[in-house]
Amino acid sequence: MSFYATAEHEKEKLQHFASPEGRDDLYQYNQKERRTVLEVLEDFPSVQMPFEWLVQLVPPLKKRAFSISSSPLAHPNQVHLTVNIVSWTTPFKRKRHGLCSTWLVALDPQESRGVVIPSWIHRGCLPPPPPSLPLILIGPGTGCAPFRAFIEQRAVQNTKGPTSPVLFFFGCRSQESDFLYEHFWLSHSQNHGVLSKEKGGGFFVAFSRDQPKKIYVQHKIREESARIWRLLNAGAAIYIAGSSTKMPTDVTSAVEDVIVKESGMSKESASRWLRALEKAGRFNTEAWS
The missing domain is CATH 3.40.50.80 (Nucleotide-binding domain of ferredoxin-NADP reductase (FNR) module)
Structure with missing residues (x-):
């Protein structure tokens, strides 16, 4: 990112973050605060990064794994999830919200018809018990x-x-x-x-x-x-x-x-x-x- 920064003070700051001496400062600024790529770019507005480089820089979204909380016998053709709405406050008192859970809770069942939620179903760690098993x-x-x-x-x-x-x-x-x-x-x-x-x-x-x-x-x-x-x-x-x-x-x-x-x-x-x-x-x- 420092290569594409046109403001000298921003270039120096980014180079410091990339150096061994700036490792702790980078951790405090980025990992501990869980800053997104967009937030970093907003903090360093002189960075004019080509789009193809930006695509390589941004990591793909991680899959979220949830246990299915419904039975196909009770709810055929449905999958129910129990999702905790994630939110927390960073050390610098910034309010953060979980990306997936916040998006899910914002969906209105009445108005979100046609919204596709990408999902994959895998065998979990808990084997389904037969009715004879206590x-x-x-x-x-x-x-x-x-x-x-x-x-x-x-x-x-x-x-x-x-x-x-x-x-x-x-x-x-x-x-x-x-x-x-x-x-x-x-x-x-x-x-x-x-x-x-x-x-x-x-x-x-x-x-x-x-x-x-x-x-x-x-x-x-x-x-x-x-x-x-x-x-x-x-x-x-x-x-x-x-x-x-x-x-x-x-x-x-x-x-x-x-x-x-x-x-x-x-x-x-x-x-x-x-x-x-x-x-x-x-x-x-x-x-x-």
Whole structure:
């Protein structure tokens, strides 16, 4: 870019960014602030770059991967997504918005007919369970997305024949602001629904910010250790979905604690037992950053 800058002070600044000495300044200016190519060009207006060079400079948009949150049995010819609207504030207090999620939320279902959303469907990390398989589902936040599809699928299957119990552990910050699909989960946890205790299942939710002491799904898992152990002994599979930061590790540790408490195993033996479960296809995780 410095080659095409006609203003001397802009050329010097760009050359500084490209030098070993300017590496930290470049990081603060660009990566940390997540500046776009357009914003950089606006900051250096004297840069007159040929279009063919600009095309080579701009990276292609990355694909966004989402778990499908609907069942084809419940919604034929439809694909539902559960998308978190991404926004954040940079170190220099600039408000930033996620490109894909902001575009999606701006679409009006009534006025956007004919809008094409490019999409590709690939096999995910969570194998679809047969109706005879008992399930222990753990999906805080948007991690509930694939399990909405699982519950829809199991509900349709339940109308055609017997199905096995399902335990679902959901977590969010506040019941008032981000209890995703609240009515959906509650309706299936009542009146002999697939999440109801009458069916041997259960729905357990942790609101981490609705009380002075934070409560997460791993706390609920430990509280329901007897139910979980009973279902594991009945051949249940564990499915975990959600953030890839601390959640999968914390949840796995909580499940190990359940095994230790209910079986009398050591922590090391419980960890080996879970690894064997994973090899058998009964411990599955889908996590994203």
